[in-house]
Amino acid sequence: MENINEEANLREYFLNLLSKSEIKVPDEKIIQMLKFLELLYNKNQIMNLTAIREKKGMLEKHFIDSLLLTKVINDDEKSFIDVGTGAGFPGLVLVIYYPEKKFLLVDSVRKKIEFINEVIKELNLQNVTTSFERAEELIKDRRECFDVALCRGVANLRIILEYMIPFIKVNGRFLPQKLNLNEIEESKNALKILNAKINKTFEFNLPESMDKRIILEILKLQKTDKKYPRKIGIPSKKPL
Numbered sequence: 160m161e162n163i164n165e166e167a168n169l170r171e172y173f174l175n176l177l178s179k180s181e182i183k184v185p186d187e188k189i190i191q192m193l194k195f196l197e198l199l200y201n202k203n204q205i206m207n208l209t210a211i212r213e214k215k216g217m218l219e220k221h222f223i224d225s226l227l228l229t230k231v232i233n234d235d236e237k238s239f240i241d242v243g244t245g246a247g248f249p250g251l252v253l254v255i256y257y258p259e260k261k262f263l264l265v266d267s268v269r270k271k272i273e274f275i276n277e278v279i280k281e282l283n284l285q286n287v288t289t290s291f292e293r294a295e296e297l298i299k300d301r302r303e304c305f306d307v308a309l310c311r312g313v314a315n316l317r318i319i320l321e322y323m324i325p326f327i328k329v330n331g332r333f334l335p336q337k338l339n340l341n342e343i344e345e346s347k348n349a350l351k352i353l354n355a356k357i358n359k360t361f362e363f364n365l366p367e368s369m370d371k372r373i374i375l376e377i378l379k380l381q382k383t384d385k386k387y388p389r390k391i392g393i394p395s396k397k398p399l
């Protein structure tokens with residue numbers, strides 16, 4: 160009985176967050192997202208997947224935060240890569256939200272990708288593949304393949320620009336999520352070298368905590384020189 164009540168409460172809480180954020184999600188996808196939440200919560204008891212340990216916090220700070228991207232993603236964008244997806248944010252939430260789009264979720268830590276593979280199997284998701292390579296390695300067979308690149312919480316903007324811009328097609332978009340605009344100034348050199356520009360910044364507040372969230376829209380203007388990204392570890396040790 161208690162379980163049924165908890166489930167109903169959480170669902171109500173999620174619906175309320177979605178409504179405050181003006182994000183519409185059909186019923187069958189809500190059910191899938193709540194199953195993903197349950198799997199994450201249970202796995203997080205035995206393995207450190209996220210520092211947010213309670214379900215309501217996960218719903219706001221992981222699920223709603225990931226879904227903010229739906230306000231920026233366009234219908235004609237079909238192929239996505241999420242690097243450093245961790246426990247699946249933002250990528251796996253968007254896999255559920257957009258069954259007609261294709262996703263590649265990447266993390267260098269095998270056990271995180273194994274968790275994601277469990278969720279994919281459990282929810283029978285068909286529009287996603289995964290890899291536990293590092294971005295600097297994976298690029299060799301995925302250069303300029305994706306309409307959109309995603310990356311949340313991985314590293315400073317100038318570092319992730321070097322990881323991500325090479326994956327995107329010319330005229331494609333990189334949509335990193337950030338907490339503030341502080342890293343833009345020091346990323347100017349990286350943007351120039353990688354032939355990319357910041358086109359827009361979108362600002363949001365999470366619906367409960369009111370914490371600020373930023374999504375940057377970065378356009379890839381021309382092909383990236385094949386020497387980028389540099390070898391494993393160099394982008395983070397010696398950022399552009």
Ligand SMILES: C[S@@+](CC[C@H](N)C(=O)[O-])C[C@H]1O[C@@H](n2cnc3c(N)ncnc32)[C@H](O)[C@@H]1O
Binds near residue numbers: 246294
């Ligand atoms: C702080 S976690 C963020 C996870 C998730 N994106 C989120 O926002 O909850 C950063 C993740 O990036 C991964 N990572 C860092 N550098 C990477 C690289 N070069 N290639 C692939 N994954 C990387 C780490 O293994 C880690 O899981």
